[in-house]
Amino acid sequence: MSEASGKQPVIEVTDMAKSFGSQRVLDGINLKVYAGEIMVVMGGSGCGKSTLLRHLIGSIAPDEGTVKLFGNDITKMSEKELDDVRKKFGILFQSGALFNSLSVGENVALLLREHTNLDEATIDIIVKIKLELVGLRKHTEKMPAQLSGGMKKRAGLARAIALDPQILFYDEPGAGLDPVTSAQINQLIIDLTKKLNVTSLVVTHEMDSAFMLADRMCMLDKGKILKMGTRHDFEVLRDRTGELKSEQERLVRQFLRGDAEGPITERQLASDYEEDLLMAHKRC
Numbered sequence: 001m002s003e004a005s006g007k008q009p010v011i012e013v014t015d016m017a018k019s020f021g022s023q024r025v026l027d028g029i030n031l032k033v034y035a036g037e038i039m040v041v042m043g044g045s046g047c048g049k050s051t052l053l054r055h056l057i058g059s060i061a062p063d064e065g066t067v068k069l070f071g072n073d074i075t076k077m078s079e080k081e082l083d084d085v086r087k088k089f090g091i092l093f094q095s096g097a098l099f100n101s102l103s104v105g106e107n108v109a110l111l112l113r114e115h116t117n118l119d120e121a122t123i124d125i126i127v128k129i130k131l132e133l134v135g136l137r138k139h140t141e142k143m144p145a146q147l148s149g150g151m152k153k154r155a156g157l158a159r160a161i162a163l164d165p166q167i168l169f170y171d172e173p174g175a176g177l178d179p180v181t182s183a184q185i186n187q188l189i190i191d192l193t194k195k196l197n198v199t200s201l202v203v204t205h206e207m208d209s210a211f212m213l214a215d216r217m218c219m220l221d222k223g224k225i226l227k228m229g230t231r232h233d234f235e236v237l238r239d240r241t242g243e244l245k246s247e248q249e250r251l252v253r254q255f256l257r258g259d260a261e262g263p264i265t266e267r268q269l270a271s272d273y274e275e276d277l278l279m280a281h282k283r284c
Contacts, residue, residue: 007034008071010167010199011056016065018051018223025051027223029065038193038200040210043220044255044264049203052220053171056201057091058082069167087115089167090160094175097156098144104131104155105140111162130158133195134188150181157188161196168192170202174209186212207256211235219252227252 011033018026026048033039043049054060055067058074066073069085077085098107108127112118118126131137134154144152153173160168173189174182186209193200204210210217214231226248227234237249238256247263254262 009033009068010035010070011039011201012066012068012071013052013056014066014068016052016055016062016067018055018060018062025223026055026062029223029225031218031225031228033199033201035199036193036197037215038190038202038213040202040204040214040217041220042204042207042210042217042255043226044205047220048223049205049220050171053169053201053203057089057169058086087163088165089169090163090165091169092153092156092160092171092173094172095152095156098152098159100144102144103140104136104142104144104147104158107144107155108159108162111159115163126162127158130161131155133161133192134158148181149176150185153177153185154188157185157192161192161198164196166198168198168200170200170204172204172206173202174204174206179208182206182209183212189213207258219255221251 009032011031013029013031016026016029017024029048029052031039031041031052041049041052051060055062056069058067058077061075067075070088072085074082074085098104099110102110105124105127108130109123112123112126116123127140128137131140134157136151136154136158139147139151139155144155147155168189170189173185177185189200189202190213192198200213202209202213211231211234214234216228216230217234218228219226219234227237234252234256237253240253244250244253251263253259254264
């Protein structure tokens, strides 16, 4: 999927920057996500991907640039206007973020009770439908403490789709899961994206999940977009043999492969060495 497809972006980030104190966490981010696609945002720890996600859901505002959802700049919205937009997207958090005092069914029903005027009989039907979509209908009465890690993710996903969102955001959906369960969650994400005709943005550092899910991929490094392209583009770079001339390509390939040696580790070692020297100088 590309801009040539003629589709308008559902998510559009333009020249976005964010600093916390003296640290520039995001630096000139430009990103478009189109209707019906799965965009995977990846990168190492501290690259800025979680901060980017927080901007997309409106929990923090950028210092510079714009964040548009459905063509509207959410950085200029009032809290009430933003709440209306939030009803159009769902979020699956790393832990599932279920309310431990509520049953699985009550967790899913919560959004329907808070944001609609539906009667309880209708809510009950919708809850059953959403839980069936994620394979948990028979576990409606269970409490979160009775669920496995994968089941908690599924329950969190059922809650995320309760209001029939147009966008689904996923924060490390495979985190803390064994490989088989992670693959099952990934397949569920793919199936729901197609069945519900939603746009999905997935933040992850797990390459198996990234390559299974993505239509397009975006890699962040030090708050900048290092590379963006189709899954095929990244597969070609990952599988390329021989020496690469570009430092950027070498860095991306090392991350995709999980190689122990390369520009990422060289940079980390140099940084640790410089920091050690500075600390030693301060002690003198």
